[in-house]
Amino acid sequence: MSWAGPYQYDIGRTRAPGALAPEVEFDAQRPTLLCLSHLRWSFVYQRPQHLMTRFARDYNLLFLEEPVATEQSQAWLEIRPEDGGVQVLVPRLPHACGGEPSARLQRELLDGYLQRLKVDDLILWFYTPMALAFASHLRARLTVYDCMDELSAFRGAPAALIERERELLLRADLVFTGGYSLYEAKCELHSNAHPFPSSVDVEHFAAARDAQPDPSDQAALGRPRLGFYGVIDERLDLALIDQVARLRPDWQLVLVGPVVKINPAELPRRDNIHYLGAKPYDELPAYLAGWDVAIMPFAMNESTRFISPTKTPEYLAGGRPVVSTPIIDVVRSYGDSGLVRIAADAAEFVAATEAALRDAAQPEALRARADSILGDMSWDHTWKQMKEKMTCAL
Template sequence: MSRFADEMTVVFWEEPVEIDSKEPALIRVRAAEDYPNVRIVVPHIPQGLDEEQRDATLKRLLDAYSAGLSRPLIAWYYTPMMLTFSRDLDASVVVFDAMDELSKFKFAPVKLLDLEQELIDRADLVFTGGTSLYEAKKHRHPSVHLFASSVDRTHFAKARTRQFEPADQEDLNRPRLGFYGVIDERFDTELLDRVAEMRPDWSLVMVGPVVKIAPEDLPKRPNIHYLGGKKYEQLPAYLSGWDVALMPFAMNESTQFISPTKTPEYLAGGKPVVSTPVKDVVRHYGHLQGVGIASTAEEFVAECERMLKLERGGEWLAEADLLLSATSWSTTQARMSGLIGELLGEQAQSGQSALLVAAE
């Protein structure tokens, strides 16, 4: 989106924040740090509203704010849940950017599937963030496009050189094997627990927020370290201090269609990767020397041990770099922009447009 911001104003409409029931609804707008052409809009709505009142309030706020945006307006949905109050948005192009199969997630709203179908019917373009998602949706719309996970190689390559060690990681024993990302139902906690038990001398570093998992259900061992959520800018510093990067995803409905961006990010950071057999990981990266695929705890430990023996910056990394050289967010954005430009036609030549991202 920072690349789209070079061409137009980009607005992220985020989840609402509840305020006191006696206070009036309002929105707060701020510019994204380092990206002045990216605005973040957070609606604040009174607590205690029922679903109908909530949608009516959000619609009023959205209508008022979007009226001041430049035209043509591009509505970019990451989730169909925002349709409940944005159906009437005056958009010239509607994009559904499917990054996950949200209906497979734990606690997914019952109406999600109906809203997704409505969004697909309304959309001019459907983008999919992985091959499995593309295969699942390509017959549901006449213009579905695959944009597999890319990577900011320059950002994550910082991990290949020694970084200032984060304070909450610097004293952890080596070898260090790490994961960053959301820890939720897609994460195999039993696998993590078993690996920690089998190799008590390994430090298993978990970076990221815990969502939809009760803290008491997380495995607790002296060599498992939960460091909490970090900013994107901080990730290379943590990655730099690891010996192996992990992707211990549970093999369940919620991971059936995922295409983790972590895989190319870890490799760009110069770290070998061990993953459970996520379909898109196996077919796109499973052939690399620096990527191990493991189904059981025993296999996972064995693959980690193999990765620990790899020469730092050896042939395995050159092989990974060759594959990564074909992926770029700039190329991805240029292709997306071209598809949108074809739909806008003469409107695209005006130089004045806005992109509203439904990030709720």
């Protein structure tokens, strides 16, 4: 059997508009892993994408996103094949459909597609507890909750999220967390919880250690350059960024990433602050190669209390010194390394950056120390350890 896509799957029927993308084989002899995610596959390449592309080596991999509104009167399911054997599913629901009607339609679309594929050996992998609204009836031989963030602390979090998470923690056979602080918060709520902090694709980001052509939107910027890539949202300390730029107008602050959940008008605007927008994962090493210091100017608030930023080891793999605000997991994992300098306010951030610029003048020593820290922090290593935990839980 094969999955042809992209096509539209209505409740009870399928139609194929336009040319079909390459098919992805469905192996009825393999179990199916259904990943229920609040993050879109094509948004920012991060933990779910790293892990699911690897799990697709062993499972038929379905990645179900949150629904998207459509002007059509009938719900349908978009199925889109991605590289590595991942099949992305996107429920398309009539505009203004919410609450129980939304959950019912998502449940019917999902059930119909699983029945069409004749899935009878299912593993559930939750990134969002809110998916229980339409997936709680599914029978799986293993249920995993990969709690990569404390979602209830994020701006705009659903009111029901905390209660849904309690329900998921009761149902899950296995709980993974995105860092040690998050593990400490969840281990008392589940007897089979395990911390898996941020990993890194060392080979991918190590390309930044070699000279590369500067991206066109960065090439004309002066130096020194302080760079950040990632989602620009309520987790960033915008006031800190503004103060650092004001204190050192000769420094260029480069911010790469989409602006989400905050009004772009709230962003600090100075001649030495540059917003370059979202970039594909494959292009990030080229931007990183053009920075002198990588920065993590996170706000110290509820939304960052439990984060373990993936970009920390990525920056180090790229051979860059790092300056960060005192995020708990960053301090605990890297604060004593001499590679990640910690700063609590603008004056400290400037001083730490000046020290980091001195470190950058000795790249070989910097890279040797970074390599000694990165060790087994690869996504392959994390994936293999997770597989072992899953096998033990079966």
